[in-house]
Amino acid sequence: MNAENEYAPAELLGPGGALWLDKVAAFDGLAAAFTTRKTLEEGPAAGFEGPVLDDDGRINEEYVARLCATVGFPYGRLSSCRQVHGTEICRVVVAERRWLGACDGLATDLVDAPLAVFTADCVPIVLWAARAGALALLHAGWRGALGKIAARGVSRLDDYWQVRPEEVAVFLGPGIGPCCYDVGDYVARAAEAAFAKRAGQVLVDEGGVRRLDLYRANELAAQEAGVLPENIYRVATCTSCEAELFISARRNGKAAGRLMAAAAIERAGAGATGDGI
Numbered sequence: 001m002n003a004e005n006e007y008a009p010a011e012l013l014g015p016g017g018a019l020w021l022d023k024v025a026a027f028d029g030l031a032a033a034f035t036t037r038k039t040l041e042e043g044p045a046a047g048f049e050g051p052v053l054d055d056d057g058r059i060n061e062e063y064v065a066r067l068c069a070t071v072g073f074p075y076g077r078l079s080s081c082r083q084v085h086g087t088e089i090c091r092v093v094v095a096e097r098r099w100l101g102a103c104d105g106l107a108t109d110l111v112d113a114p115l116a117v118f119t120a121d122c123v124p125i126v127l128w129a130a131r132a133g134a135l136a137l138l139h140a141g142w143r144g145a146l147g148k149i150a151a152r153g154v155s156r157l158d159d160y161w162q163v164r165p166e167e168v169a170v171f172l173g174p175g176i177g178p179c180c181y182d183v184g185d186y187v188a189r190a191a192e193a194a195f196a197k198r199a200g201q202v203l204v205d206e207g208g209v210r211r212l213d214l215y216r217a218n219e220l221a222a223q224e225a226g227v228l229p230e231n232i233y234r235v236a237t238c239t240s241c242e243a244e245l246f247i248s249a250r251r252n253g254k255a256a257g258r259l260m261a262a263a264a265i266e267r268a269g270a271g272a273t274g275d276g277i
């Protein structure tokens, strides 16, 4: 990836202690934010007590509401999904607070209808087609990345809104880096099956320890779907290395909380895509 397409977390840090895509021109017309630990120290989010996840791994609803209030997304219009580490993507046609079932991505063309996914090491992915006004937000751990949910997201934008892949801008939010993501034989074999000759680009082998590069896997999957390399961006970080800023399931354990990635299409005229009247 071009160095100019990589952003340090500090460059993106904005209101509510979240990382915002406002500075990335390719995402004009979109309000997109990745919460951090700083979000949990500010405003309504700071008042949340009690576990983020219940015994079944479900995310506390009050936590979601407080995060939305802190970063400024309308909670009552927020769609999220019961993530299952798969590659299904649901289309959001109504802007109301709800969990869509058993999927790992959401897509919409509704204005002011935020989508959200929740992560701790998995990579949140924003797909934005400005001309069509079409948005997708995905959750990609190793199963999603190797199952190429990024490519599926590009296909969905085409299915629903006739978006061509070269019109799609992709942003890879904070996830675990290859520095910290040791994987066993099972995952390594899945990576080889998914990327064949290019598996060496997603599997780093250091003295017999294999590590998976989730960012690279998602980038390759998007490119396979026809997204142009220059339209793929990322935050240059590792959620495990930068533990003071992010939440890492690897570092903090299974009971670690979750960060929220949220994105909403802005009203025409509200942003740089406005008609200037």
Ligand SMILES: [Zn+2]
Binding pocket: 176, 177, 178, 179, 180, 238, 239, 240, 241, 242
């Ligand atoms: Zn790391």
